[in-house]
Amino acid sequence: MDILAKLQILSGAARYDASCASSGSKREASSCGVGNTSQSGICHSWSDDGRCISLLKILLSNDCRYDCAYCVNRSSNLVPRASFTAREVVDLTLDFYRRNYIEGLFLSSAVMQSPDVTMERMVRVVEALRTEEQFGGYIHLKIIPGCSSELVRKAGLYADRISVNIELPSQVSLQRLAPQKSKAAILEPMKLIGQEINTSLIERSTSRRAPRFAPAGQSTQMIIGASPENDFQILRLSQGLYKKMHLKRVYYSAYVPVSEDNRLPALAAPPLLREHRLYQADWLLRFYGFTAEEILSDDLPNLDETFDPKTAWALRHPEFFPVEINRADYATLLRVPGIGVTSAKRIIAARRFSAITPEGMKKIGVVMKRAKYFITSSGRRFEKHDQTPAIISQQLLLGEARVVEPPRQLVFPGLYSCQP
Amino acid sequence: MKRYLYDGTADGLLSAISWILQEEPEPEKVVLAEREQTLFEEGFFINTNALQAESLFSRLRHRAPDAAYTIYMFMLAEQHGMESSSLLHYVSLLFTYGDKVNGYLTHPAVRDIVSVAKKAGRELHRMKGLLRFEKLQDGAYLAKMEPDNNIIQPLANHFRTRLRAQHWFLYDVKRRVAARWSNGVLQFGTIEQFTTPALSEDEKKVQALWQTFFKTIAIPDRKNSRLQKSNMPMKYWKYLTEKQAE
Numbered sequence: 001m002d003i004l005a006k007l008q009i010l011s012g013a014a015r016y017d018a019s020c021a022s023s024g025s026k027r028e029a030s031s032c033g034v035g036n037t038s039q040s041g042i043c044h045s046w047s048d049d050g051r052c053i054s055l056l057k058i059l060l061s062n063d064c065r066y067d068c069a070y071c072v073n074r075s076s077n078l079v080p081r082a083s084f085t086a087r088e089v090v091d092l093t094l095d096f097y098r099r100n101y102i103e104g105l106f107l108s109s110a111v112m113q114s115p116d117v118t119m120e121r122m123v124r125v126v127e128a129l130r131t132e133e134q135f136g137g138y139i140h141l142k143i144i145p146g147c148s149s150e151l152v153r154k155a156g157l158y159a160d161r162i163s164v165n166i167e168l169p170s171q172v173s174l175q176r177l178a179p180q181k182s183k184a185a186i187l188e189p190m191k192l193i194g195q196e197i198n199t200s201l202i203e204r205s206t207s208r209r210a211p212r213f214a215p216a217g218q219s220t221q222m223i224i225g226a227s228p229e230n231d232f233q234i235l236r237l238s239q240g241l242y243k244k245m246h247l248k249r250v251y252y253s254a255y256v257p258v259s260e261d262n263r264l265p266a267l268a269a270p271p272l273l274r275e276h277r278l279y280q281a282d283w284l285l286r287f288y289g290f291t292a293e294e295i296l297s298d299d300l301p302n303l304d305e306t307f308d309p310k311t312a313w314a315l316r317h318p319e320f321f322p323v324e325i326n327r328a329d330y331a332t333l334l335r336v337p338g339i340g341v342t343s344a345k346r347i348i349a350a351r352r353f354s355a356i357t358p359e360g361m362k363k364i365g366v367v368m369k370r371a372k373y374f375i376t377s378s379g380r381r382f383e384k385h386d387q388t389p390a391i392i393s394q395q396l397l398l399g400e401a402r403v404v405e406p407p408r409q410l411v412f413p414g415l416y417s418c419q420p
Numbered sequence: 421m422k423r424y425l426y427d428g429t430a431d432g433l434l435s436a437i438s439w440i441l442q443e444e445p446e447p448e449k450v451v452l453a454e455r456e457q458t459l460f461e462e463g464f465f466i467n468t469n470a471l472q473a474e475s476l477f478s479r480l481r482h483r484a485p486d487a488a489y490t491i492y493m494f495m496l497a498e499q500h501g502m503e504s505s506s507l508l509h510y511v512s513l514l515f516t517y518g519d520k521v522n523g524y525l526t527h528p529a530v531r532d533i534v535s536v537a538k539k540a541g542r543e544l545h546r547m548k549g550l551l552r553f554e555k556l557q558d559g560a561y562l563a564k565m566e567p568d569n570n571i572i573q574p575l576a577n578h579f580r581t582r583l584r585a586q587h588w589f590l591y592d593v594k595r596r597v598a599a600r601w602s603n604g605v606l607q608f609g610t611i612e613q614f615t616t617p618a619l620s621e622d623e624k625k626v627q628a629l630w631q632t633f634f635k636t637i638a639i640p641d642r643k644n645s646r647l648q649k650s651n652m653p654m655k656y657w658k659y660l661t662e663k664q665a666e
Contacts, residue, residue, distance in 0.1 A: 007629055012636040029581050036582050043651070044549040045662055047638035050647025054549070057637060095626045098561065098586060099553045100579075101661070256641050270641055349523025356526065364525035 001082055007092070009082040013062040013073050014108055016258075017165075017221065018251040022054040022103035022138045024216035025160040033134025035097055035104070037160060042103050055106035055140060056096055060084055060122055064110035068167070068178035070226045072258040073110045083112075086125045093129060097137050104138030104160070105129070111144060119147035119155070126158040138216075143193070145185040152189050153213075156196055161216040161248070164189050166241075169234050173227035177263055193218045194245045217248030224278060225271040226255040226264055230301040235281055235292040242285060252278045277303040284309055287341055288334045306397065311337040314374055315389045322376045326355045338370030358382055370396060423463035425455040426504065433500050434473035436466040437508050447512040454501040480511065484519040493537035493544075496569045506532035540569040547571060548578050550652070552661045553588060554627075555620040560602075561588040562617065564659050572599050573608065580606050627661050634662035 023041025043052040061083035062073045072079065084092075089107065096102045107125060112118045122141060129135040141159040143152055155162050164186055168174045171183040193214065200213035220241065222234070238250045254270035281303060284290035288310070295309050296302070304312040314321065314337045323336050325347055333344040343366040350356055350364050355378050361368060372382040373392045387395075422444070426436035436452055444450055455465060481488040491507070494500070500507060509529035514521045524530045553561035561583075572592050576599035579588065583601075590599040591614065600607045657663040 004629060004632055008632055008636050011633050015637050015639050029584055032585055034583060034585055038548075040545075042545070042549045045634065045660070046648045046651040047634060048645065048648060049638040049640075049642040050644035050651065051638070051642075052651065053634070053637060056633070092629065096630060098583065099555070099626065099630070099661070100549075100551050100563070100583075101630050103549075254642075256639060272642070346523070346525060349520070350525050352520065353524045354526065360526045363531060 003088060003092070006082045006084060006088070007058070009080055010059045010062060010084060011057065013079075013110075014057045014059045014106070016072065016253060016256065017057060017106070017108060017142075018253045019140065019163065019219055019221060019249070020052055020054050020057060020106065021140075021161070021216075021219075021249065024248060025138060027136050027138075027160065027215070029136045030134045033136055034094065035135055035137030037104070037136070037138045044100065044102055054103040055138065056093055056102045056104070057106040058084070058089070058092075058108075060089065060107060060109035060118070060125065061112055062110045063112055065113070066111050066178070066180045068181065069259065069261045069263050070167075070177055070223055070255060074259070077259060086121070086128055089125045090128050090133060093137075094133060094135065097135075102137075104140070106140040108142035109144065115144040115146035116148055116151065119144045119151040123151055123154050123158070126155070130158045140216075143189050145181060145189060147189070149189070149192055152192055153196060156193060156214040157211055159214060161219060162193060162214045163219040163221070164193070166220045166222050166237075166250075168227050169222055169229040169237050170227070173229065177227065190218065190220070190241075190245050190247075194247075197246070217246075219247060219249040219251060221251040221253055223255050224252050224275050225267060231274075231278060231281070231303045232292065232296040232298065232301040234278060235285070235296060238282060239285055239292040250282060252282070273305060274303070277305070277309060281309045289331055307393070308337070310335070311370060311396065315393055318389050321374045322381060323374060324376050324379070325361070326351050326378055336371055336374045338367055338372075338374075343367070343371075421449060421451055423451045423453065425453055425461070425463040425465045427468050428454045428501060429468060430495050430500060431470045431473040432466075432468035433504055433507065434476050435469040436504075437511050438472045438476040439466050440508060441512060441515070448509055450505075450508065452504045452508045454504060476511075480514065484514050484521065486519040487514045487521050490522060490534060490537045493540045494533050496544075496571055496574070497536045497540040498570055499536055503532050503536065505529070540571065543567055543569050544571045544574055546656070547575055550656050550660065551575070551579075551590070552659055554661075555623045557618045557620050559587065559620065561586060562591065563589070564591045564593055566594045566655075566658065567592065570595060570597075572597055575599075576601065576606055576608070627664075631662050631665040635665075 021041055022037065023039065025037045026039050027037040029036035041054065043054050045053040047053055063081040063083055064073045064075050067074045067076050093105045097104070107122055109118050109122055126139050126141055129139065139159045140161045140163065141155050143155060143162055143164045145164060166186055167178060167181065174181055174183055196213045197217065200211065203210035204212065241247045241250055252275050254272050254275040255267065256270045257267050281295050284295060285292065295313060303309055307315065320335065323332055325333070330344055330348060333339055333347060334341070346364045347356060347366065350360065358377055361377070373387055373395070375382060424436060424440060426432040440447055440450055440452065453463065455461065477488065480491060494507065506529040510521070510533045513524065513527065513530065517524065521530060522534055525534065547565060547567055551563045551565060553563045555561055572590055576590055580601055587602045591611065596611050598609055598611050
């Protein structure tokens with residue numbers, strides 16, 4: 001099989017992996033080799049689905065021994081199979097990198113004969129890139145659950161980021177849909193990676209020549225919508241992974257129906273809105289000081305479809321508002337719907353010079369669409385009359401004009417559907 | 421309100437600012453504009469002095485390195501003719517507040533300078549990803565581009581560390597400016613007449629591989645061309661290898 005046909009099969013099989021980040025690592029270029037990494041990450045293109053392409057994302061092989069129901073590469077699926085040799089992956093990576101197509105390599109694989117055999121072949125590829133070719137670009141390497149800890153350690157020494165996919169949010173679902181995988185086999189390497197990263201950070205604080213272990217940290221991915229877990233369960237799991245395992249990122253991947261299987265729900269389309277809301281909630285956990293228990297509860301186990309999670313929280317907590325923008329601290333500003341990390345920092349920087357007026361908020365670039373219902377400036381409200389959560393949510397949904405003035409035009413039912 | 425003029429060059433602008441800050445007690449009340457050579461143009465013309473411009477910039481860098489970088493990016497946008505008074509007021513604020521000046525976004529001059537600089541910075545970051553090299557017959561690599569801002573210098577600096585073992589050219593087609601990296605030396609120059617050199621034999625093969633990858637990596641069920649275009653505006657597609665196959 002020629003290289004083009006292989007690339008077609010093995011990139012098509014890798015596209016359901018959501019991670020494509022190339023940030024968080026600062027690797028200097030060597031004098032004779034090729035490549036370095038950029039702390040902030042660089043996107044090199046955007047594919048037809050609008051997602052960023054920064055890494056050559058491929059599988060080493062799609063010839064899988066496992067039969068996980070949700071996966072396009074499961075052994076019972078009749079798709080063409082292919083495997084790259086180490087040399088082919090090395091050459092592709094370098095050819096693409098030299099032309100500035102990519103920031104580096106994302107290498108994953110189906111499970112061939114055994115986890116150890118597969119992982120060893122993957123490690124050999126990155127070893128060749130780093131030692132023979134002096135490649136200094138970004139490498140993201142998947143860990144195959146069940147492989148030896150020796151291979152995990154080796155992977156972390158060559159790669160910038162390593163990741164173990166958690167796949168499904170609970171042991172029950174894992175057993176049902178991916179009977180050859182187990183929660184223990186997934187969590188064990190995660191724990192090991194977390195320990196190794198910590199050790200390396202401590203060693204490097206005393207000696208700069210100590211080896212780096214996965215300097216861009218570890219991440220994971222879970223599939224959303226293929227199993228019955230609610231958003232609260234998912235968020236609590238993510239929270240645990242961030243707090244206890246120190247993960248850099250948890251990726252959520254809306255389940256794309258790639259196979260017919262009566263264990264799977266029949267979906268008309270991938271649950272993209274749900275995925276989007278989970279990412280918003282995930283950001284609240286990582287950058288906004290929220291806990292999963294603040295965002296959701298047992299009585300309210302799923303994220304609101306109409307409002308983003310922060311607005312939904314704000315509407316449930318009128319006692320917290322209004323927030324005074326000229327006095328509130330950073331953490332409080334971050335809780336205002338529509339004010340993000342950038343806006344909060346700008347507000348704090350600008351009010352050193354003078355009190356910020358409503359016009360000033362627009363001048364420094366804060367989007368007022370949602371924020372205006374929840375803030376005051378030097379004691380004055382931005383909106384004329386007192387707002388109850390019910391009125392605010394109505395205005396957020398319909399825009400103010402529509403609330404004051406009842407529609408005079410003929411309304412054709414179904415033409416503009418506005419669900420309250 | 422006092423009105424000063426300069427010759428329209430970057431050096432002219434900086435030397436005029438340096439002069440005004442020295443001579444004028446209230447620079448915030450002064451207007452600075454590009455000379456247009458009309459008959460009854462009003463204002464006092466300040467001569468360009470490259471040494472003075474350089475000395476001002478090094479003082480700025482010393483006083484406020486972040487804000488000096490903002491000014492550098494602002495200059496790359498090549499719009500200083502329109503915003504010269506803003507830059508004057510920005511520099512004067514910079515000497516009062518140091519690097520904190522960039523937070524003073526409620527001030528119109530700061531907002532003007534920071535927003536222009538930010539646009540240039542965004543394009544620079546974008547081009548670090550969107551630039552495409554082609555391998556030539558002699559083994560060197562060539563990348564053509566038409567950026568809105570004059571970013572070839574910082575862009576070349578990025579690639580000099582990244583692709584340092586490689587011989588390459590950057591060519592800004594609109595400005596006819598080129599950068600050349602060869603054997604550890606980076607040079608800039610203008611090109612009067614550009615002829616596209618022959619590509620290396622395997623170049624088309626590698627390009628076909630990339631085009632294939634670009635197509636298959638997208639999930640068909642999630643097709644979203646609007647998002648693609650907002651992240652990667654169509655003005656950059658002209659030199660994108662992956663967009664040539666369509």
